[in-house]
Amino acid sequence: MATVTTKLTISSSDLTSQSLSLNLNKSISATSTTGLARKAITSTAKGTASGQVTIHTAADFTAPAYVYVKNTDTTATDHVIVYDATTSGNPILLLLKGGEFAFLPANNSIDLKAFAVTSGTIVEFMVFGTEA
Numbered sequence: 001m002a003t004v005t006t007k008l009t010i011s012s013s014d015l016t017s018q019s020l021s022l023n024l025n026k027s028i029s030a031t032s033t034t035g036l037a038r039k040a041i042t043s044t045a046k047g048t049a050s051g052q053v054t055i056h057t058a059a060d061f062t063a064p065a066y067v068y069v070k071n072t073d074t075t076a077t078d079h080v081i082v083y084d085a086t087t088s089g090n091p092i093l094l095l096l097k098g099g100e101f102a103f104l105p106a107n108n109s110i111d112l113k114a115f116a117v118t119s120g121t122i123v124e125f126m127v128f129g130t131e132a
Helices: none
Strands: 002-011 020-030 037-041 054-058 064-073 080-084 092-096 101-107 112-116 121-129
Touching: 002 121, 020 064, 020 121, 037 112, 054 064, 054 121, 064 080, 092 101
Parallel strands: none
Antiparallel strands: 002 020, 037 121, 054 112, 064 101, 064 121, 080 092, 080 112
16 A cells, blocks of 8 residues: 655735645555546537546545646646536536646546646546545
């Protein structure tokens, strides 16, 4: 079993009347991974359109998994949109501008797919399975 360590720092001296300083750490015991992948998204619509990228497939892991996803584009307006492809209506979960990323625990009963505003946008992703 491998240990994956995540760190998040959020700070600001001028957002509120008090300084903001959050330093969060989480160690995850991962038993498996999908491996780091980079894929071009050619679909510019959610739903059944071809060219979408599957980020996470339901039940790939028997316990909560953690998903890392990054929009590698450098243009802020070239969004990558991650949505729940299992639930009726395909609700959008993330809108990542160029250069943005997310790391989140995933519900292992849904598929996560991505489409992009601009065809050819590269999405980078990896899923860590905990099998806990």
